Amino acid sequence: MVGAAGRLRDSGERALIRFLVRRIALAIPTLFGIVVVVFLLMHLAPGSPASAIGGAESGRRVSAAARAEMRRLYGLDRPLPERFVQWLGRVARFDLGESFVDRRPVSERIREALPATLALNGLALLLTLALAIPIGVAAGGRPEGPFDRTSAVMLFALYSTPVFWAALLLQTLLSVKLGWLPLYGVSSDAAPEGLAGLADRLAHLALPVTCLTYGSLAFVARLVRSGVAEARSQDFVTAALARGLSRRQALWRHAFRNALLPVVTLLGLLLPGLLSGSVIVERIFAWPGLGRLYFDSILSRDYPVVLGLSLIGGVVTLAATLAADIAAAFVDPRLRESA
Amino acid sequence: MKRLPLLFLVGFLAACRARESAVGAGPTPGSALTPTETAAPPLGFLDESKEGTPVEGGVLRRRLLGEPTTLNAVLQSGLPEQQVLQYVSRQLLDFDARLDLAPGLVEKWEVSDDGREYRLFLRKDAAWEDGTAVTAGDAVFTIRQIRDPKIPSPVFKPLFADADIVEAIDATSFRVRFRSADAMHAYAFALPLLPEKRYAGRPFLKVRENRAPLSNGPYRFVRWKTQESIELERNPKWSGAPGHFDRILFRVMPENPVAYRALTEGSLDETAIDQSLKERAAADRTFAACCRVVEFYNLDFNYIALNNRSPLFSDVRVRRALTMLLDRPSIVRGLYRGSARIISGPWAPDSPAYDSRVTALPFDPRAAAELLDRAGWRDTNGNGTRDKAGREFEFDLLGSAGSTAGRQLDEIFAAELAQAGVRARVRPMEWAAFVERIDAGDYEAASLAWAASDGNPDPYPYWHSSQFPPGGVNVAFYANPAADRLMEDARRERDPARRREIYHRLHRIFRDDAPVVFVVNASQKYAFRRRIGGLVTSPLGLYGFWPGPLSWWGRPDDSVTPESAH
Numbered sequence: 001m002v003g004a005a006g007r008l009r010d011s012g013e014r015a016l017i018r019f020l021v022r023r024i025a026l027a028i029p030t031l032f033g034i035v036v037v038v039f040l041l042m043h044l045a046p047g048s049p050a051s052a053i054g055g056a057e058s059g060r061r062v063s064a065a066a067r068a069e070m071r072r073l074y075g076l077d078r079p080l081p082e083r084f085v086q087w088l089g090r091v092a093r094f095d096l097g098e099s100f101v102d103r104r105p106v107s108e109r110i111r112e113a114l115p116a117t118l119a120l121n122g123l124a125l126l127l128t129l130a131l132a133i134p135i136g137v138a139a140g141g142r143p144e145g146p147f148d149r150t151s152a153v154m155l156f157a158l159y160s161t162p163v164f165w166a167a168l169l170l171q172t173l174l175s176v177k178l179g180w181l182p183l184y185g186v187s188s189d190a191a192p193e194g195l196a197g198l199a200d201r202l203a204h205l206a207l208p209v210t211c212l213t214y215g216s217l218a219f220v221a222r223l224v225r226s227g228v229a230e231a232r233s234q235d236f237v238t239a240a241l242a243r244g245l246s247r248r249q250a251l252w253r254h255a256f257r258n259a260l261l262p263v264v265t266l267l268g269l270l271l272p273g274l275l276s277g278s279v280i281v282e283r284i285f286a287w288p289g290l291g292r293l294y295f296d297s298i299l300s301r302d303y304p305v306v307l308g309l310s311l312i313g314g315v316v317t318l319a320a321t322l323a324a325d326i327a328a329a330f331v332d333p334r335l336r337e338s339a
Numbered sequence: 340m341k342r343l344p345l346l347f348l349v350g351f352l353a354a355c356r357a358r359e360s361a362v363g364a365g366p367t368p369g370s371a372l373t374p375t376e377t378a379a380p381p382l383g384f385l386d387e388s389k390e391g392t393p394v395e396g397g398v399l400r401r402r403l404l405g406e407p408t409t410l411n412a413v414l415q416s417g418l419p420e421q422q423v424l425q426y427v428s429r430q431l432l433d434f435d436a437r438l439d440l441a442p443g444l445v446e447k448w449e450v451s452d453d454g455r456e457y458r459l460f461l462r463k464d465a466a467w468e469d470g471t472a473v474t475a476g477d478a479v480f481t482i483r484q485i486r487d488p489k490i491p492s493p494v495f496k497p498l499f500a501d502a503d504i505v506e507a508i509d510a511t512s513f514r515v516r517f518r519s520a521d522a523m524h525a526y527a528f529a530l531p532l533l534p535e536k537r538y539a540g541r542p543f544l545k546v547r548e549n550r551a552p553l554s555n556g557p558y559r560f561v562r563w564k565t566q567e568s569i570e571l572e573r574n575p576k577w578s579g580a581p582g583h584f585d586r587i588l589f590r591v592m593p594e595n596p597v598a599y600r601a602l603t604e605g606s607l608d609e610t611a612i613d614q615s616l617k618e619r620a621a622a623d624r625t626f627a628a629c630c631r632v633v634e635f636y637n638l639d640f641n642y643i644a645l646n647n648r649s650p651l652f653s654d655v656r657v658r659r660a661l662t663m664l665l666d667r668p669s670i671v672r673g674l675y676r677g678s679a680r681i682i683s684g685p686w687a688p689d690s691p692a693y694d695s696r697v698t699a700l701p702f703d704p705r706a707a708a709e710l711l712d713r714a715g716w717r718d719t720n721g722n723g724t725r726d727k728a729g730r731e732f733e734f735d736l737l738g739s740a741g742s743t744a745g746r747q748l749d750e751i752f753a754a755e756l757a758q759a760g761v762r763a764r765v766r767p768m769e770w771a772a773f774v775e776r777i778d779a780g781d782y783e784a785a786s787l788a789w790a791a792s793d794g795n796p797d798p799y800p801y802w803h804s805s806q807f808p809p810g811g812v813n814v815a816f817y818a819n820p821a822a823d824r825l826m827e828d829a830r831r832e833r834d835p836a837r838r839r840e841i842y843h844r845l846h847r848i849f850r851d852d853a854p855v856v857f858v859v860n861a862s863q864k865y866a867f868r869r870r871i872g873g874l875v876t877s878p879l880g881l882y883g884f885w886p887g888p889l890s891w892w893g894r895p896d897d898s899v900t901p902e903s904a905h
Binding site: 045046047048051052053062063064065066067068069070073101102103104109112113168171172175176177179183184185186189283284285286287288289292293296299300301 | 405406408409416417488489491493496497544545549550564565566567568588590591592593594596597600601603604606625769770771772773774775776778779780808809810811812
């Protein structure tokens with residue numbers, strides 16, 4: 001076996017490089033397609049930055065003529081293709097332009113909101129994996145056993161609980177009634193320094209992270225469970241058990257490793273979520289993140305910010321799926337050959 | 340503390356009835372109350388400015404529904420900006436609680452005999468927070484920026500569109516000459532100023548001060564954490580009457596239910612609430628122990644705009660019939676739980692322009708059906724919908740998807756119309772898309788809310804026949820030569836009492852012409868921590884006038900004394 005792998009190494013590496021080049025070459029037109037679609041969707045949708053001014057609560061009527069004048073101020077009277085080429089030209093120079101709303105660079109606005117969303121979604125993802133994998137392995141180890149059944153019911157119950165409802169319920173219970181956790185925000189008004197400051201921030205993270213975690217938990221846990229359950233009945237696990245490995249060793253070393261492939265692929269899809277933010281959770285917890293920025297920018301038709309965020313989202317999604325594919329190719333040589 | 344506890348009590352009882360099965364345990368401050376009163380809450384104006392002893396110092400924690408887009412007074416466009424700027428940017432003139440213009444940065448102003456020229460004289464002690472004087476140069480600079488076509492100033496641009504000459508007379512006085520004589524020009528000077536020295540020669544839209552304004556008001560800017568909070572502190576250079584709090588902290592909190600929880604938890608002192616939260620508050624013991632509901636009427640109202648140019652609505656008989664098909668008394672009782680008032684013209688009942696003797700058209704489906712018959716709309720093809728000259732009486736009723744109450748009203752209206760053989764299809768739309776259709780006049784019927792941003796009752800921009808879209812905002816395309824003349828007369832009339840008479844005559848015409856379906860003036864609802872005192876409400880709301888929130892003060896804690904609880 002070992003000798004055969006050595007002989008195959010050269011051709012295997014070449015195959016991997018070919019695979020990578022092809023994947024990256026495919027990613028570029030995909031990204032371009034995403035950008036074109038977002039640009040068109042945004043600009044062809046009814047409404048404009050001028051009509052969104054003031055928001056729903058402001059009673060001021062602005063005449064159509066005054067709005068037309070404002071459209072000119074934003075450069076929106078230029079033909080669509082011209083605006084697209086201009087925007088692409090700027091992007092090529094790593095310039096995302098200026099927000100229509102406050103005239104600050106789009107990159108500055110994104111940088112401002114990025115840390116809050118990264119912290120929130122990063123922790124949520126880690127927590128999801130930390131909980132989902134043991135649950136999935138334990139449930140898949142004895143399919144249809146008592147743990148599998150109870151965990152399935154609970155996971156599906158969690159999965160189908162609307163997040164806005166759960167969030168408000170948790171807030172009422174843990175913040176208002178018991179006063180254990182902060183209700184909203186990223187830190188206290190007078191945030192303490194050092195370790196106490198870190199604790200303060202973690203306390204603020206607790207509820208939103210919980211809300212983001214409980215839904216995706218079911219998804220990942222069930223995926224791991226089905227992978228492990230399937231692998232468990234395979235010959236190599238039986239063989240491992242026959243070699244005298246304990247059930248736990250057989251499950252984690254052999255069955256789980258085999259079930260890892262779909263999880264890695266799934267991670268590729270989950271990682272971009274780190275950046276996209278969650279509008280509902282961020283609004284409920286008054287969290288100053290990218291989800292709210294994106295949502296508000298769409299409502300106010302702040303085209304440069306929406307395009308900037310979509311572009312970054314597109315790049316990250318493509319990079320993550322690429323990374324997942326590569327990881328999968330390392331894990332499973334069959335994918336390399338067929339690519 | 341006379342009117343408010345009663346308000347709260349009645350509101351509490353009303354909601355108790357609605358939610359008797361509400362969860363709760365233990366003794367409650369509200370449980371001693373027995374339902375004796377079933378009438379609608381007596382909503383009136385609140386003036387606690389003479390009650391209690393104001394406490395100096397502390398922090399007032401207020402709520403912003405959304406993040407301000409700027410703190411440049413000229414560029415402001417929405418409510419969040421206005422709420423923050425009120426503390427830091429003093430205006431030349433202010434609206435007082437009774438909707439009259441009062442001196443602000445200006446100590447007096449004169450109008451020329453021809454009514455075209457305004458001379459304003461700044462107070463000698465008006466100063467910026469860096470100690471320099473507020474000058475006529477600042478005022479002239481500010482108005483010139485507003486008039487600059489390259490600067491988007493949606494609030495102030497229309498007010499100075501007619502200005503001809505803007506110049507300083509000396510260091511503390513300046514004049515503005517308008518092309519036309521119009522008594523409404525005075526309202527343009529409810530205007531905050533920008534410091535010329537910080538803006539001149541720099542890119543106006545990107546100056547640092549746009550996010551860190553230089554104050555000439557009672558408070559000054561401290562910090563702005565994006566999407567989180569804005570903090571203000573006392574301005575030591577302020578020479579007028581100071582506010583009671585040391586600091587003002589605005590929290591950006593988009594969701595109403597969360598703001599409610601923040602209030603009961605104690606990290607917020609005030610928030611706007613809606614009908615459902617008001618009912619929830621009434622059944623919530625935690626709320627009763629710490630907080631109170633404040634409810635009153637302001638100048639906002641809602642109406643269903645009808646495009647008078649459409650062949651469906653060009654006939655006054657049809658428009659009157661539609662008004663008479665909307666069961667407004669039931670809507671007040673059902674949808675608004677009694678806290679709304681039927682209106683019969685384009686003002687709220689507390690506007691001086693509104694004549695309370697003008698009775699609204701009644702809910703009368705039979706008379707309405709007769710009017711539609713006479714206008715030629717009959718169901719000739721027996722399909723259940725009226726028609727005329729081959730056209731069915733059906734139309735899209737547009738509305739903003741964000742407004743739950745508006746949506747419910749639209750559905751009720753559509754159901755009532757259907758019984759009379761008129762088909763309205765309710766079409767909720769996203770806000771920006773909706774506004775674009777309305778302001779272009781590209782619709783047949785639309786459910787709209789009027790949010791009065793100041794005390795100017797001038798109907799001219801919204802109802803005069805010279806103001807059709809795209810140039811103007813008479814989005815109903817209403818035209819009546821008699822009404823036009825009265826609107827012109829009102830603008831020329833400089834005596835407020837006589838102007839009021841003209842408005843009252845106009846009101847009758849609006850009622851009879853029914854250019855749109857006027858619906859109701861609904862109450863404004865807020866919740867406050869009990870520690871906050873000195874509240875004053877006005878037809879301009881809690882904030883939209885001077886001194887507004889500057890009269891508020893707060894005890895350090897919420898210890899509830901028996902008197903303050905009931």
